[in-house]
Amino acid sequence: MMTVAVTGGIGSGKSTLCSLFAGTGITVYDSDSQAKRLMNSSPELVHAIKAAFGECAYDNGELNRAYLASEIFSDDSKRGLLESLVHPAVMDDFRQCAAADSGPYVVFESAILFESGLAPLFDRVVAVVAPLELRIRRTCLRDGFDVEAVRRRIAAQMSDDELCERADYTVVNIDREALAADFERLDAIFREEARNAAR
Numbered sequence: 001m002m003t004v005a006v007t008g009g010i011g012s013g014k015s016t017l018c019s020l021f022a023g024t025g026i027t028v029y030d031s032d033s034q035a036k037r038l039m040n041s042s043p044e045l046v047h048a049i050k051a052a053f054g055e056c057a058y059d060n061g062e063l064n065r066a067y068l069a070s071e072i073f074s075d076d077s078k079r080g081l082l083e084s085l086v087h088p089a090v091m092d093d094f095r096q097c098a099a100a101d102s103g104p105y106v107v108f109e110s111a112i113l114f115e116s117g118l119a120p121l122f123d124r125v126v127a128v129v130a131p132l133e134l135r136i137r138r139t140c141l142r143d144g145f146d147v148e149a150v151r152r153r154i155a156a157q158m159s160d161d162e163l164c165e166r167a168d169y170t171v172v173n174i175d176r177e178a179l180a181a182d183f184e185r186l187d188a189i190f191r192e193e194a195r196n197a198a199r
Helices: 014-023 031-041 043-053 065-072 076-099 132-143 147-155 160-166 176-198
Strands: 002-007 027-030 105-109 124-129 169-172
Touching (some): 002 014, 014 105, 014 124, 027 031, 031 043, 043 065, 065 076, 076 105, 124 160
Parallel strands (some): 002 105, 027 105
């Protein structure tokens, strides 16, 4: 099964691109929401998180997000520890999802694809980028954040230049019509590559 990863910073519109893939029947695996699900539902992951962060990491059987956030917020080693537990669980779950899929390819959506070291595990990587002011406006409208808060979040993420340099394909998401055209081009490429791989 061919695998395609879609990544991009906050407000870039990667989820919008992924919705176009999903609209044609392509399975899209949202790594962020699936990680949250697994941290509550995977017995192995729950056990590992409790072993690493203590029983306080869960409250009445549910992940104690506030406690965990306080643990990793200012401690890079603890953040790295949590990621070392969660990322393999997410990839195992994604592989099972991909193996059961009957489509030509599957899409993995992740904001931190390169930072997490997962990019080499995929056949193709698509970076979604957009002008800074547009990203800020989109995020403020969507999430209700103030401008400076969004600027800080963007500054903490990988730059668009680096994303473009490391990805196989880049989509500049300025308007929906152009995005749709880019999607159709990529979808045709991936379907053809999947057909060739299956021969």
